[in-house]
Amino acid sequence: MPETRTEIFSIKRKALTVNLNSSIYGTLAEIGAGQEVARNFFRVGAASGTIAKSMSAYDMAFSDNIYGEAHGRYVSEERLMKMLDHEYGLLTERLKGEKYENKRFFAFADTVTTLNYTRTNSPHGWIGIRFQLHENAEPNDIILHVRIYDNNAILQQRVIGELGVNLIYGAFYYADDAETVVRSLQDNLSTDHLEVDMIRISGPDFEEVDNRLLSMLLVKLGFTNATIFGPNKMMYQPKDFLYKKNVLVMRGRYRPITLVNEDLLENGKKQFQKDLGNEEMLVLSEMTLNNLYKGQKNRAEKTLDRAEILCSLGQRYGSQFS
Numbered sequence: 469m470p471e472t473r474t475e476i477f478s479i480k481r482k483a484l485t486v487n488l489n490s491s492i493y494g495t496l497a498e499i500g501a502g503q504e505v506a507r508n509f510f511r512v513g514a515a516s517g518t519i520a521k522s523m524s525a526y527d528m529a530f531s532d533n534i535y536g537e538a539h540g541r542y543v544s545e546e547r548l549m550k551m552l553d554h555e556y557g558l559l560t561e562r563l564k565g566e567k568y569e570n571k572r573f574f575a576f577a578d579t580v581t582t583l584n585y586t587r588t589n590s591p592h593g594w595i596g597i598r599f600q601l602h603e604n605a606e607p608n609d610i611i612l613h614v615r616i617y618d619n620n621a622i623l624q625q626r627v628i629g630e631l632g633v634n635l636i637y638g639a640f641y642y643a644d645d646a647e648t649v650v651r652s653l654q655d656n657l658s659t660d661h662l663e664v665d666m667i668r669i670s671g672p673d674f675e676e677v678d679n680r681l682l683s684m685l686l687v688k689l690g691f692t693n694a695t696i697f698g699p700n701k702m703m704y705q706p707k708d709f710l711y712k713k714n715v716l717v718m719r720g721r722y723r724p725i726t727l728v729n730e731d732l733l734e735n736g737k738k739q740f741q742k743d744l745g746n747e748e749m750l751v752l753s754e755m756t757l758n759n760l761y762k763g764q765k766n767r768a769e770k771t772l773d774r775a776e777i778l779c780s781l782g783q784r785y786g787s788q789f790s
Contacts, residue, residue: 473648476655479630480512482637487514491603492640493563494574495521495555496632499531500543500593501580501621504629505636520559543581545705548594548611551577556598556607573607574599576636580614580628582621591616591624592707595632599639601673608671610639610649613705615663627661646677650685665692666705679703680775681768687757696752699779714747716740719754722774729753753778 477485486492487509496506496519506522509515525531528542535550556575563573580593596611614631616624634653642648646669653664664686668679683695683703696704716736720729733751740749755771 473642473645473652476652477637479508479633479656482633482655483508484512484514486633486637486640487512487518489640490517491570491572492518492574493520493568493571494518494576494599495523495559497522497551497555497575497577498524498632499526499547499551499579501578501582501625501628504625505576505578505632508629508633520563521555543579543593545594545611545613545708547579548577548596551575551579552596552598552609570603572600572603572605572640574636574639576632578628578632580616582616582624582628583619584621593628595628595635597635597639601640601643606672608639608643608669608673610635611666611668612653612664613666615665616661617663618661623661627657630656631662643673646674646682647685650682651689654689654691659690663692665695665707666703668703678772680772684757684768684771697775710750713750714740714744715750715752717752717754719756722753722755722778725774725777 496503496509498505503522503524506519509519510522525534531542531547532538535547535554538544538547538550541547552575555577556573559573559575563571574597576597578593578595580591580595581589582591583589592613592615594611594613596609598607598609600607612631612635614628616627618624618627631653634655634657638649638652642652649669650667667682667686669677669682670679678701680695680697680701680703683697686692687695694706696706696709698704716733718729718733718736722729733753737749737751755774757771
């Protein structure tokens, strides 16, 4: 059952607590940073009660054969979702009968690129868990995008391993409060080591969760400098969303949104279109969150109200601390 967070537990204690919970059972599939999450569970003991399977398909041919071909980059949300679909599907297909009646299944997956030998890449990864909070229930998903900043691959592997344990523990033990799930990702880690620039929580047990508020919380906690979302409460991972785009940004408080704001945006778009011709253009309305959590009640919700108005005008919305 979900518990109230009263202290920050060590990675070792979290892993052992999960291992000793006889109802939690699942798969860990990791590509790109070793099997660091699984290693934390194996190292503390009693892992046989938690881990049905641990695997890593590094070769692209093996990965494609298991999860299906990737249409873009292998370290992508698309690849992560294929991994979760496949591994969770195997759990529910193969683990049947009286032995598994009281189990709450989970599939954890990550696809990560750590620092290469020549130090020429930008380490990052997609991490997620699909899990049941109750026996025989429909599953929930928690999806993250993370950047890793340590200056060698071994330290980066450690960060991924500890972040994975925080995610699995938070999914099962803090699920009654999505904000606590987000806060717990930071346990025993520093934002000097990593950046979490997108989070999405979904499923039957999280129908009331507004992922835009969680994204704004990432900014508040120092996990990232900015978050981007658009119409219909859609969340965007900044690097993928802005990749090779021509971006027009207008910053303001938008309190309220005025005709002057609209005129500035329209004139800016016309000038961009004149300069760019037929090239794709993206328009962002940027709002500072510097004072978002100081003093005034419901300020986050009021910020979302302004964001929805901006989105209704056809602008995607970006927000950041400054």
